[in-house]
Structures are given as structure tokens and as C-alpha cells.
Amino acid sequence: MNQTTATTGVQRGGLSKALSSSLPSLLKMQRKLRTRELSDYCVDGIIIGTGKADFTQNNVVYRLNYNNKEFQLIDVPGIEGNESRYEAMVQEAIAKAHLVFYINGTNKKPETETGRKIKQYLNRDAVVHVICNVRGKADSYEFDEDRVSLEQTHRDAIVTLEQTQNVLGNILEPELLQGLHLVQGLIGFCSMAFTDNMSTTINPERRDLIKAQLAYLKDFKNKEEMRRFSRIREIEEIIHDQCSNFDRNIILSNKRKVTRLLEETLEILKQQLIAHEKVAKNIRKETSGCAKEIDSAFSNFATSFSRKRGNLINGFFEELHEVAHNSIETHFSDKNLIEKSIQEHAEKLQKKVKFNFMQMQKSELATLSENIDRSVKRLQENVKRVKFEHELNTASMDSTKWKGDMDSVNFSINELGGMFLGIGGYALSGLAIGSVFPGVGNAIGVAVGVAVGVVSNLLKYFFSGRGKKIREAQKKVAQTIEKQRELLKDETIDAERKFLENIRIDIKKKIVNELYHENKKMEDVEIVLKEKIITLSELKYRMEENPDGAV
Incomplete structure (x- = not known):
């Protein structure tokens, strides 16, 4: 137990x-x-802001259904203040939109910077409705005269609405700015957050909204009066109309967007073309000047080379003539000494003239190369100046957007700073200096041999006498040497012509053609820009001709 x-x-x-x-x-x-x-069933109020700055910090998409048609409502961050971190999100949402509500909840007109943002964001041909969301607690509507209309109770809101209209009217196309509305959003929300038996549908977590709803209901007596006063029905009707003409409105909005983008793109391309043509014109001018300088440098080279080549050959034969003249007079009685003397001096002269000729040729080519390089470097500096002037003009444009868009043409202009860098250095271009004028030494050697041979034969004939015979021998030798000089002159002139022509072709191939090849690149850019302008202009024309249908 x-x-x-x-x-x-x-x-x-x-x-x-x-x-x-x-x-x-x-x-x-x-x-x-x-x-x-x-x-x-209390689902309302959760997405309404709490008063925290920048409450909406991302694009928030709400998927809705109206008469079995689905559409999206995109809530974007505000554009007042410094919202640069949201800029890309706002632009993305606006680009998709066919109907935009710009809500001014500050009771003041948009500031200049805000107006610029509105233009930047909204000028994409979506229809825009402006809503001035007036604010007021329940005690603002305590008396009957306070509940007649929003305009009467919130007179400052009328001024704000008019100022907003003026600001946006100067920014947006008239057909796009289709409505300005005064709305008391909080009263409108509270009027709709009731069941049929007047139970609230506001989520219990939002006690502040429930408190406001009860206070408004106390002043307005019923939800219908709250809804009428709030003017929320105007927004309902806008959405209702938009949904009723959903398909057509989307087509029209998309076409307006595309047309506007085409207009902007065409304007950008035209400005690019103008800028590019100006740059190309200046570059062509500089290139043409450089080509003329190179041509002048070659002409001076050819003239100087020909003159010095002639001087060297003439000098050689004059010295050979003097050697033969003195040898005959000094050793007239000894044929072998005469031949030996002439031969020894001729060989020395041959080596001397060959060396001098090679030095002259090397010097003249170096001078030509320096002149060409100087012209090309001057062209490079002038091209850099043209590029810099273009960049200054681009930077001076008012619109920052245009600055970015103009960058797309710089793919050809930005190369100009390094353009022509591979052109020049002509003396190092592969020309085999010393062999480009072949046979000079050999030709002179042949002339010397012939002259000496003739002298020997003449000496056999004149050897038996002196005096008058010496002068006769000297004269015959001089005539023979002169004949050889003329023969060699003709031969070297022909070789010189070929030599100079090879250099001219080499310059044209390695330098001048490259200059004009760079010009051709810029002309190709012009052609592409013009073709794009024509193509987009034709597309824009077709869209304007058929605004309601497909293109």
C-alpha cells in the first residue's frame, strides 16, 4: 500500500x-x-516603405494578372539624391517599360539634376504619368472642409504639380507626358485594405499602418469616402486602360523606343562621320604634304647623285689624261716606261674613284634616308596633333553620353598616334648600299685598259720621232681617252637611270604606298559609317510609314 x-x-x-x-x-x-x-488574409502593407531612406534598393518585380493577361510592375529605387549605385538598375527597368509612373513625394518641384536624370532615364518613349503623392495625417482632415478635395486641402501640392509639369514639359515629348495626378496614396491604400465586413487586411506587423487606417476611417466614416478623396481611382483607370489595350500599347511603345533609338543612333553616327571626315581630311592633307616632301627629297637626291657621279667620272678621266700626257712627254723614248707609268697611275686612280664613288653613294643615300625620316617624323607629330585636336573637340561636347558614344569612332583615330611608325629608316630598309650601282669599278677598269692599249699602239707609230710627234701622240691619246669617257658616260647614265628607278620604286613601295594605305583605312571607316547611316535611315522610314504594324 x-x-x-x-x-x-x-x-x-x-x-x-x-x-x-x-x-x-x-x-x-x-x-x-x-x-x-x-x-x-492580411497581406497588405509589407512592401510599403518604412520611411528608411532609399527603401527600394533594388528593382523589385511584381507579377500581376488582369483579365488573364500577365504583366509586370517594376518598382525601382528613387532618383533623388546620390543614387549612382542604382543607375544601371533604373536604366534597365525603364528600358523595358511601356508605362512609367514618376512619383514626386517630396512636395517640391524636381531639381535641375533630378530633371537631367529624368530625361536620361525616361526619354525612351515610354508613356509617362506624373503622380504627386501628397502627405497628411488624420488630423489634417479633421474638419469637413478639409475633406472636400485634395486641391483645397493641399494647396502647396497644386504648385508642386504645376512646377513638375513645367520641368518635365521641357524634357519629354508632349505625346509622352500624358497625365499629371494628385493622389493621397496612404489614404487610398487604407481604403482598399478592408474586407467586405470592414476587417483590415493590413499585416499585423505593420501596426503603424493599422493605426493610420483606423484614424482615417474615423474622419471619413467609410472606405468609399476615403477612396474617393484619395483619387486613387485615377491611377486604377490608367492601369485599366493600359491593360485593355495591352498588345497595341506594347507595339506602339516598342516602336517609339526603337524609333527614338534609331534617331539617337543616326545622330551619333552623323556626328561621328563629320568628326571622322574632318580628321581624315586633315590626315590626307598631312599625308599629301609628306608625300610631296619625300618626292622632293628623292628629286634632290637624284640631281645630286647624278652631278656627283658625273664629277667623279670626269675627274677620273681628267687625271688619266694628265697622267698619259705627262708620261708620253717624260718617257717618250721608252715605250715600256710610258705604259708602266700610265698603268700604275690608272690603277691608283681606279681604286680612288671607286672608293670615292662608294662613299658618295653611301652619303647620298644616307642624306635621302634622313630627309625621308624627317618628313615621316614630322607627319607623325602632325598626326598626333590632329588626334589631340579631335580629342579636345570630343571632350568639349556638352553631353557626357555623347562623349562615350564618340569613343566608338576612335578605333581608327586612336591608331593615328602609332601610325607610320614602321615607315622610315630608309637607309636600313634592306637596300644593299655599294651594290645598287653595279659595275662602276669594272666599267672604269675597262676604259683604262682600252686607253692604255690605244696609247701603246700609238707609241709604236710615233716612237721614231720627237717634238711634233709627242704632241701628236698626246693629242691622239687625249682623243682616245675622251672617247672612252663618252662611252663610259653613256654606260653610267643608263646604269644610273636604272639605279634611281629602283630606289624610286623602293620608296614608293615601302613608304609612299604605306602612307596612302593608312588614308585608305580612314576612307573605309567613312564608307562603313555612311552605309550604316543609309541602312538605319531606311529602317526608320519604314517604321514611320507603318506605325501600327510590324516592320
């Missing part, structure tokens, strides 16, 4: 302890389930 009683006491004590420890959790869970059950 005692044992049973003890056991039962233990069991009762354990159950009591278990209930004591578990009951709070069970009751808490029950209250939570009851709260969730009661608030199952």
Missing part, C-alpha cells in the same frame, strides 16, 4: 512537472497558429 501510494505520487509529480515545463511552449505555439490563422 505504501509502495503503491509512493509510486502514484511519483507518477503524478512527474506529469505535473512535464506539463509545467511544456505548457508555455504549447500555449505560445497555439497563439502563433491562431495569429497566423487570423492574419491569413
Whole structure:
């Protein structure tokens, strides 16, 4: 008995302890389930801002359905203040939109910078409706005269609306700015957040909104009056109309967007073409000047080379004539001495003139190369100047957008700084200096040999006498040497012509053609730009001719 009683006491004590420890959790869970059950239909108010700055910090997409047609409502971050970190998101959303609501909830007109942002964001041919969302707590509508109309209660809102219209009217096309509306958004929301039996649908977590709803209801008596006063129905009708003409509005909006983009793109391309043509014209002018300088440098080279070549050959034969004249007079009685003397001096002269000729040729080619390099370097500097002037003109454009768009043409202009860098250094271009004028030494050697041979034959004839015969021998030798000079002159002139022509072709191939090849690149860019302008202009014309249908 005692044992049973003890056991039962233990069991009762354990159950009591278990209930004591578990009951709070069970009751808490029950209250939570009851709260969730009661608030199952309370879904409103969660997405409404709490007053925190930049509450919407990302594009928030709400997928809605109206008459079995799905559409999206995209809530974007505000454009007041410094919202540069949201800029890409706002642009992405606006680019997709066919209907845009610009909501001014600050009770002041948009500032200049805000207006610029609006133009940047909204000028994509979506229809724009401006909403001035006036604010006021319940005590703002305490008296009957405060509940007649928003205009009467919020006179400052009328001024704000008019100022907003003026600002946006100067930015957007008239057909795009289709409505300006005063709305008391919070009252409108509260009027719609009721069930048929006037239970609130606001989520219990938003006690601030529930409190405001009850306060407004106390002043306006019923939800219908709240809804009428808030003017929220105007926004409903806009959305209703948009949804009713959903397909056609999308087509029209898309076509307006594409047409506007085509217009902007065409304008950009035209400006690019103008800028490029100006740069190309200046580059052609500089290139033409450089080509003329190179041509002049070659002409001077050819004239100088020909003159010095003639001087060297004439000098050689004059010295050879003097050597033969003196040898005949000094050694007239000894034929072998005469031949030996002439031969020795002729060989020395031959080596001398060959060396001098090679030095002259090397010097003249070096001078030609320096002149060409100087002209090309001057061209490079002038091209850099043209490029710099183009960059200054581009930087002076008012629109930052245009600055970015103009970069697309710089693919040809930016190369100009390094253009022609491979042109020049003509003396190192592969010309085999010393062999480009072949046979000079050999030709002179042949002339010397012929002259010496003739002298020998003449000496046999004149060897028997002196005096008059010496002069006669000298005259005959001089005539022979002169004849050889004329023969060699003709031969070297022909070799010189071929030599100069090879250099001229080499210059044209390695330098002048490259100059004009760079010009051709710029002409190709002009052709591409013009073709794009024609293509896009034709597309724009077809879209304008058929605004309601497909293109």
C-alpha cells in the first residue's frame, strides 16, 4: 500500500512537472497558429516603405494578372539624391517599360539634376504619368472642409504639380507626358485594405499602418469616402486602360523606343562621320604634304647623285689624261716606261674613284634616308596633333553620353598616334648600299685598259720621232681617252637611270604606298559609317510609314 501510494505520487509529480515545463511552449505555439490563422488574409502593407531612406534598393518585380493577361510592375529605387549605385538598375527597368509612373513625394518641384536624370532615364518613349503623392495625417482632415478635395486641402501640392509639369514639359515629348495626378496614396491604400465586413487586411506587423487606417476611417466614416478623396481611382483607370489595350500599347511603345533609338543612333553616327571626315581630311592633307616632301627629297637626291657621279667620272678621266700626257712627254723614248707609268697611275686612280664613288653613294643615300625620316617624323607629330585636336573637340561636347558614344569612332583615330611608325629608316630598309650601282669599278677598269692599249699602239707609230710627234701622240691619246669617257658616260647614265628607278620604286613601295594605305583605312571607316547611316535611315522610314504594324 505504501509502495503503491509512493509510486502514484511519483507518477503524478512527474506529469505535473512535464506539463509545467511544456505548457508555455504549447500555449505560445497555439497563439502563433491562431495569429497566423487570423492574419491569413492580411497581406497588405509589407512592401510599403518604412520611411528608411532609399527603401527600394533594388528593382523589385511584381507579377500581376488582369483579365488573364500577365504583366509586370517594376518598382525601382528613387532618383533623388546620390543614387549612382542604382543607375544601371533604373536604366534597365525603364528600358523595358511601356508605362512609367514618376512619383514626386517630396512636395517640391524636381531639381535641375533630378530633371537631367529624368530625361536620361525616361526619354525612351515610354508613356509617362506624373503622380504627386501628397502627405497628411488624420488630423489634417479633421474638419469637413478639409475633406472636400485634395486641391483645397493641399494647396502647396497644386504648385508642386504645376512646377513638375513645367520641368518635365521641357524634357519629354508632349505625346509622352500624358497625365499629371494628385493622389493621397496612404489614404487610398487604407481604403482598399478592408474586407467586405470592414476587417483590415493590413499585416499585423505593420501596426503603424493599422493605426493610420483606423484614424482615417474615423474622419471619413467609410472606405468609399476615403477612396474617393484619395483619387486613387485615377491611377486604377490608367492601369485599366493600359491593360485593355495591352498588345497595341506594347507595339506602339516598342516602336517609339526603337524609333527614338534609331534617331539617337543616326545622330551619333552623323556626328561621328563629320568628326571622322574632318580628321581624315586633315590626315590626307598631312599625308599629301609628306608625300610631296619625300618626292622632293628623292628629286634632290637624284640631281645630286647624278652631278656627283658625273664629277667623279670626269675627274677620273681628267687625271688619266694628265697622267698619259705627262708620261708620253717624260718617257717618250721608252715605250715600256710610258705604259708602266700610265698603268700604275690608272690603277691608283681606279681604286680612288671607286672608293670615292662608294662613299658618295653611301652619303647620298644616307642624306635621302634622313630627309625621308624627317618628313615621316614630322607627319607623325602632325598626326598626333590632329588626334589631340579631335580629342579636345570630343571632350568639349556638352553631353557626357555623347562623349562615350564618340569613343566608338576612335578605333581608327586612336591608331593615328602609332601610325607610320614602321615607315622610315630608309637607309636600313634592306637596300644593299655599294651594290645598287653595279659595275662602276669594272666599267672604269675597262676604259683604262682600252686607253692604255690605244696609247701603246700609238707609241709604236710615233716612237721614231720627237717634238711634233709627242704632241701628236698626246693629242691622239687625249682623243682616245675622251672617247672612252663618252662611252663610259653613256654606260653610267643608263646604269644610273636604272639605279634611281629602283630606289624610286623602293620608296614608293615601302613608304609612299604605306602612307596612302593608312588614308585608305580612314576612307573605309567613312564608307562603313555612311552605309550604316543609309541602312538605319531606311529602317526608320519604314517604321514611320507603318506605325501600327510590324516592320
